[in-house]
Amino acid sequence: MIGAPLPPHEYVRLLDLARYEILDTPREEVFDRITRLTARLLGTPVAVINFVDQDRQWGKSSVGVGDTTAPRHDSFCAWTILQDGPLVIEDTQTDPRFAHNPMVTGEPHIRMYAGAPLTTPAGQRIGTLCVTHHQFHPLTPDDLQALQDLAALVMGELELRASSLALAHELNAQQLRNADLQRSLAHAHVLEGVSSLMDLDLSPEETTLSAAALLGEALNADYIGLLIFEGGELRVEAAHQTPQVAPAMGALPAPRPDWSGSITRTLTDLRRPLYLDDYPSVPGALTTMVDAGVQQVAWKPLGTRGGVTSLLMAVRLRDNPVTRWRGSDRALLEAAGRSVRGALDRRLEMQLARQEARHDALTGLLNRRALEEDLRQRQQDGAPFLLAGLDLDGLKALNDQEGHAQGDKLLQVFARTLRMEVGKAGEVYRLGGDEFVILESVDEDAVHHAVDMAVLAARQVGALRGASVGVAHSHEGEGEALLALADERMYGVKRRRQAVRQQQALSS
Incomplete structure (x- = not known):
């Protein structure tokens, strides 16, 4: 048995197939109607609409046979999509490509096969409308023309389906864009507030906590706080929290028996933001936090200065209506984090410059x-x-x-x-x-x-x-x-x- 080679531009073909979102969908009457009509017109016991995926043949609709899913290597249809017109195998037992095919030697004992490719407007052949018979069954030119016409009807339904899907996606996307726009406006006000904090005469810790407090409501977070690692110890400062989250965050301050093996302990080396939508499933999750209902956690590193490492942390509980860290959430947290980090860096640079201005270059003494x-x-x-x-x-x-x-x-x-x-x-x-x-x-x-x-x-x-x-x-x-x-x-x-x-x- 010989498996069909891959058609040219196979990756493009698979992308075109994916556009219809047809694979692994339930049976639909509109396609069953076409397979019934095909079997009746061509006088065959079996008619099938098959799609050729990356590694398999998958059947959307069939008459006279059950599930037609099969490895691509064994697929007749994988040969059909290699050509523009119908593929007709009058006697599979004499064709070296199919004589030893399990669908020829076993059920459904295919003796005759004829398939018309399903060709997209982009010219990609994504599947077939095919008929089979367990006996000799010659087809006339009119039969083959009817098979191609019916295949065109299948593509018409697929295009209608794709247009409906695109419209639904667009409507949904528009709703999401509107929601994102509203969040973006709210986030812009938050960032404006964060930026204004940078001009106040606050300590680095006061600056960070004030910024974190502004983020709490905008992120719909149950907790926003500051993690401070210094000398091997962790200190936690809360800027915003709901009454429900207090027991959970009480699990963080060191020392704890399980501190060394927890995920929080690894955050001292964090260089990029980390977002967890399912905190309880992560190895090293603190049991007390899981028991208190912590579901989502996000950390934004603020850098290390003078041996002190600090991070912004946002927490959502299990019953929070927002079930994941959205793109807008991440953008806000990271933008605010950059503002705070930039302010802290500028303050450190000013302190260093002031220290340098106070010291003698040769001896290192004060000047x-x-x-x-x-x-x-x-x-x-x-x-x-x-x-x-x-x-x-x-x-x-x-x-x-x-x-x-x-x-x-x-x-x-x-x-x-x-x-x-x-x-x-x-x-x-x-x-x-x-x-x-x-x-x-x-x-x-x-x-x-x-x-x-x-x-x-x-x-x-x-x-x-x-x-x-x-x-x-x-x-x-x-x-x-x-x-x-x-x-x-x-x-x-x-x-x-x-x-x-x-x-x-x-x-x-």
């Missing part, structure tokens, strides 16, 4: 701008503090003898050690060149000790005579006046040291 801001803040707070101005002795000579690269290295070692020695008790600033400032508590001895340790570390890099320090206390002045006082005292120390060195040089 003069930071000193001015912090000095004002300390004076506003009112707690006592001291300001120590210091200047390195001998750096110019090191630069002249060993080069500025070595001098920069010495400054970096000095700054790093000084910052470490001061610790949490204060802040260290580099004003430029070899000038530094320390804002500290009232422990002046600790300041001198920190400077001495930093000098010792710097001497491992190059010859440094020391550091001159001048200290002023917060009750002695404000702002530039306090800084000038410390500077004056520091230069007084420097002059006394220079005088001592000169005296020592003269006496030697």
Whole structure:
């Protein structure tokens, strides 16, 4: 037995067949009427309307035989669709293509076959109107013409069916478009509200929660919230929830015995939105959430900043009238998420830019701008503090003898050690060149000790005579006046040291 080859443009043919939505539909009288008429006119016991699918032959209507579904390899009709006109097999037992076909050697014992292709307006042959007989049954040219005319009637019914389906789809699509338009208008108002939040002076968490609250009603959600992952722990902040959903969301906050194996635990690595229409069927679904009736869950990642990962989460319960995450739902959640994420990123960039503007590029210490801001803040707070101005002795000579690269290295070692020695008790600033400032508590001895340790570390890099320090206390002045006082005292120390060195040089 030989199976029929595939016709040219088989993919296009299958698409044309799919357009009629006829496969696997129930019997219809309009097609049964045609098969009865065909059998009567051609005088055969069997008449069938068959369609040739990708891997099978499927019968829509038949007379004189039951189900005609068969593998495509065994299909007579698969040969018929290879040609424009009727295919007639007068004696199947002498035709090598069909002699061993199970429909010839067994029921219904086909001896004669004749089929006319069902040809679409696009020229694709999608099936046949065929007749068979278990005996010799020659057909006349008029018989074959009648078979083709009746096949044309089948196609006429199929085209009428396709037009009706297209009209129904269009009406349904129009209704859906109208509903989508209404949702889109509502969503636009929500997005406008979300965008306006970005201009308010809110913390990142406040911004996200406010945006989530606006989304709740627009998404018809039972819960909208913020998941915050930090240091291996999860925190959940609700922005919108119905009374029914509260028990479900109580299952989320860590720690939980089943936390490590839950789907929620995997969200820290989420990079794209995730939508679940059937949460209970997902491996790792939390039992308490399932028991509380959670059916649909959506997550929109907002990114990771400073070791903190955050996500927007929307939840619908089992009895929610909306049974799936619609395209408009996804578009709104993702657009709102992008707005929030963009705002958070801009805020982080501003914070980083501000931090960068407050730091010295060479040493990483705070700079003069930071000193001015912090000095004002300390004076506003009112707690006592001291300001120590210091200047390195001998750096110019090191630069002249060993080069500025070595001098920069010495400054970096000095700054790093000084910052470490001061610790949490204060802040260290580099004003430029070899000038530094320390804002500290009232422990002046600790300041001198920190400077001495930093000098010792710097001497491992190059010859440094020391550091001159001048200290002023917060009750002695404000702002530039306090800084000038410390500077004056520091230069007084420097002059006394220079005088001592000169005296020592003269006496030697």
